[in-house]
Amino acid sequence: MSFGVIALVYGIFLAVSDVDGAHHSGTRLWTNLLINGFFFMGIAASAMFFFAVNYAAESGWWVVIKRILEAVGSFLPVGSLVLFIVLFAGVAHQHHIWHWMDAEAVAADEVLRGKAPYLNWMFMAARQLIILGAWIFMWTRFRKRSLEEDLGFERNRHFKNVRDAAIFLIIFGYPISTFVPWDWIMSIDAHWFSTLFGWYVFSGLWLSSLVVTTLMVIWLKKQGYMKDVNASHIQDLGKWVFGVSFLWAYLFFSQFMLIWYSNIPEEVTYFQVRFEEYKYLYWSMFFVNFAFPMIALMDRDSKRNFRSLTVIGILIFIGHWVDTYMLITPATMKTHSTIGIVEIGLGLGFLGLFLFVVLNTLTKAPLMAKNHPFFEESVHHEIH
Numbered sequence: 001m002s003f004g005v006i007a008l009v010y011g012i013f014l015a016v017s018d019v020d021g022a023h024h025s026g027t028r029l030w031t032n033l034l035i036n037g038f039f040f041m042g043i044a045a046s047a048m049f050f051f052a053v054n055y056a057a058e059s060g061w062w063v064v065i066k067r068i069l070e071a072v073g074s075f076l077p078v079g080s081l082v083l084f085i086v087l088f089a090g091v092a093h094q095h096h097i098w099h100w101m102d103a104e105a106v107a108a109d110e111v112l113r114g115k116a117p118y119l120n121w122m123f124m125a126a127r128q129l130i131i132l133g134a135w136i137f138m139w140t141r142f143r144k145r146s147l148e149e150d151l152g153f154e155r156n157r158h159f160k161n162v163r164d165a166a167i168f169l170i171i172f173g174y175p176i177s178t179f180v181p182w183d184w185i186m187s188i189d190a191h192w193f194s195t196l197f198g199w200y201v202f203s204g205l206w207l208s209s210l211v212v213t214t215l216m217v218i219w220l221k222k223q224g225y226m227k228d229v230n231a232s233h234i235q236d237l238g239k240w241v242f243g244v245s246f247l248w249a250y251l252f253f254s255q256f257m258l259i260w261y262s263n264i265p266e267e268v269t270y271f272q273v274r275f276e277e278y279k280y281l282y283w284s285m286f287f288v289n290f291a292f293p294m295i296a297l298m299d300r301d302s303k304r305n306f307r308s309l310t311v312i313g314i315l316i317f318i319g320h321w322v323d324t325y326m327l328i329t330p331a332t333m334k335t336h337s338t339i340g341i342v343e344i345g346l347g348l349g350f351l352g353l354f355l356f357v358v359l360n361t362l363t364k365a366p367l368m369a370k371n372h373p374f375f376e377e378s379v380h381h382e383i384h
Helices: 002-019 025-057 061-073 076-091 103-107 110-115 121-149 155-177 179-184 197-222 231-262 265-277 279-296 306-333 341-362 375-379
Strands: none
Touching: 025 061, 025 076, 025 121, 025 155, 025 197, 025 306, 025 341, 061 121, 061 197, 061 231, 061 341, 061 375, 076 121, 103 110, 121 155, 121 179, 155 179, 155 197, 179 197, 197 231, 197 306, 231 265, 231 279, 231 306, 265 279, 265 306, 279 306
16 A cells, blocks of 8 residues: 555656646646546446456356455545546636537537537536446445455345346446446547447456456465465456457457548548557557457466466556557647656556555455355366
């Protein structure tokens, strides 16, 4: 947790020290708050998604890492708060990340006028409050029952979790593929849209969440805290990272191919600015996020090796942070940005805040949910 506090203070210092003298500094600062708020909020929400998937499927292997997923999910309220701060700063005209919040821009733009019933700040705030509030509420219910489980197993409590997990998959699945990425990211380019955009964003967040979970399990295992975690658990996490990397790459290519080769001006400009102004960053991000894990995680041994998984995981984590940067920055900063001191500083700061919240949550309960009905099955999990 000390690293978290130090990184947060250092990140804020770097950002503030650069803002006053930088061109477009205000927009740059708010853009980076949006990037990091959305990225880490999405990681937390995706951890709860993976939690719910395993509960609804009544799988057994994952129980020894259950508390890690709960802890990662605990950042959801903090990330949501950051997003709302950015939203209301836009309403107060502290920035114009979402240009449809500018009444003069809407009056002069026929497309924005047509989208005004949906793209207005009150409707956006209301639907995001409902969606993020529902996710936080469900995390609170899961966490409460998880802590109660430490006092003794009750069959009814377990089946309530199975039921609520199925409910969460519904209230998470539709918004994460529509309203959440549409509102916070796609509406920045209000003239552009893609039907695959929500699924693409979700796949990247889910992969980042799996990587964070894997890295935390490996770190805690090395510290001697998770003795019930064995090589088969690590291999399963590695397989999830490997598989979801393919899902992300499939959606990346599908979205790009359909838009680029149709060559419709209203759609293709989205990729043009990224290829022309950010091409090296854009394609290096694709290589790190897909080609590298595809090659490195192909064989069984690499998915069981702590060192290789750690290196691969860190690179994928950085790669998907860059992916989130590429989703937002070209639309807000146009050609006036690069990854510099503000981006690195705030990125480190949010990473520190994230680790502080997650590690603090881990200290509040035993790392092993030993009263879970599938705990023994999980302990003896083995891949032959």
